[in-house]
Amino acid sequence: MHECLQLDNHSNSLGAFFENHCNEKINFKYYDQGSCRNGCGDTVRGNAKVSALKTRGQIRTAACVWPDWPMDSSGKKMWQGQGSYSCGFDSKTQNQDQTVNNDSGNPQYEHNSPTRSRSKSGLGLDLAKYCIQKYGYGTDVFNNRSDAYSWRCITQRSKIQINMDDACQLQYGRRYKAELKDRYDSYTWSCYE
Numbered sequence: 001m002h003e004c005l006q007l008d009n010h011s012n013s014l015g016a017f018f019e020n021h022c023n024e025k026i027n028f029k030y031y032d033q034g035s036c037r038n039g040c041g042d043t044v045r046g047n048a049k050v051s052a053l054k055t056r057g058q059i060r061t062a063a064c065v066w067p068d069w070p071m072d073s074s075g076k077k078m079w080q081g082q083g084s085y086s087c088g089f090d091s092k093t094q095n096q097d098q099t100v101n102n103d104s105g106n107p108q109y110e111h112n113s114p115t116r117s118r119s120k121s122g123l124g125l126d127l128a129k130y131c132i133q134k135y136g137y138g139t140d141v142f143n144n145r146s147d148a149y150s151w152r153c154i155t156q157r158s159k160i161q162i163n164m165d166d167a168c169q170l171q172y173g174r175r176y177k178a179e180l181k182d183r184y185d186s187y188t189w190s191c192y193e
Contacts, residue, residue, distance in 0.1 A: 002026060002028065002061075002062075002063030003022075004020050004022030004063070005018055005020055005021075005044070005063045006018070006021060007030075007055065007061070009054065009055050015052060015053060015054050016051070016052045016055055017049045017052060018042070018044055018049060018052055019049040020045065020047060020048055020049065021047065022047070023046040023047060024046050024066065025043060025045050025065070025066035026043070026046075026063050026065060026066060027041070027043050027063065027064050027066050027067070027069045028042065028043075028044070028063035028064075028070070029041035029061070029062050029063075029069070029078070030055070030059055030061040030062075030081075031059070031081035032057055032060075033057025034053070034054070034055060034057060035054070036055065039080065039081055039128070040052065040053060040140075041069075041128070042138055042140075043137045060082075062079045062085045065087070068087035068088055069087070070086075071085060071086050071087065072086075073085065073086065075088045077126075078126065078129060122191055122192050123171075123172055123190060123192070124190065124191075125164070125167055125168065125171060125178075125189055125190075125191060126171065127141045127151060127153075127167060128140070128141045129171070130153075130162065130166075130167040130170055130171065131153035133170060134153060135155050139154065139155055141153060141154065141162075142154055143186045144186065146185070146186070148182065148183045148184065148185060148186045148188060148189065149161075150186060151164070151186060164180075164189055165177050165178045168191035172191050172193075176191045177191070178191055178192075179191075
């Protein structure tokens with residue numbers, strides 16, 4: 001874990017906190033064996049803390065000084081919780097100074113941030129990155145695993161349904177459209193040209 005960032009998983013029985021003990025703002029991502037098995041992340045200002053979902057099991061964390069984010073070792077994709085990482089910045093991502101607390105009050109939504117579709121035939125989607133690009137840093141992603149149309153970007157004020165065609169076009173270009181294989185499996189979206 002970054003030397004400035006500390007996980008407090010014990011002071012509150014309902015949730016956890018990530019505390020930043022340095023002056024710089026930190027962007028971080030983490031993976032656990034519970035609600036954040038597909039990844040969670042946020043931004044925390046200097047000498048502040050941000051609430052998070054209660055972690056479970058082994059935790060893998062990567063953190064970078066803002067505006068950089070943890071990237072995979074190639075520096076081309078967001079870190080997915082495995083292997084080494086480097087700190088980098090995606091110039092397409094908005095530079096908004098915004099911190100959003102995780103919303104765990106609606107049990108029908110499963111926390112999955114960032115999320116890539118698991119389809120093998122088309123191009124996958126990084127919906128957490130899409131939400132950040134559309135609504136700013138600190139935005140999160142939620143869905144109901146058994147309803148492909150349930151994907152939402154979560155901001156401080158609202159849950160906004162994701163337009164999958166827009167997500168494909170933002171990620172791959174205007175010629176791409178979203179296709180769904182199974183409406184009862186939210187992880188079967190793919191992008192096609």
